[in-house]
Amino acid sequence: MRIAISAQGKDLDALVDPRFGRARFFVIMDTVTGEWSVADNVQNLNAAQGAGIQAGRTIVEQGVEALITGHVGPKAFATLLAGGVKVYTGANGAVSQAVEQFKAGQLKPSTGADVEGHWV
8 A cells, every 4th residue: 555644854764744735745655565755745835825735636646545644634635535545644753653553553544634724
């Protein structure tokens, strides 16, 4: 399964970024092979609006099936849902820890956004 984790840095030791739409990076991992890569989200760091929607499109285009993040707003959640991506919020700590929590079934899928739009 391909998963994405919002991250403050470019590796598995980076902290999970609590902001989905304005996360600096997304670590994309194949949970079967353990292979991972990084998708840059720099275009959305200072976007006046639409950061969550654009970040959601990036995740969908990466062929990701699940997103792990701290928080996600309503428009981003709708974009991800429409793209068939399950969303898991409330993650914190290192990216590697979030992956292990996901694999162990300790993270539960979200049923909706957990913050209002334009959350920073």
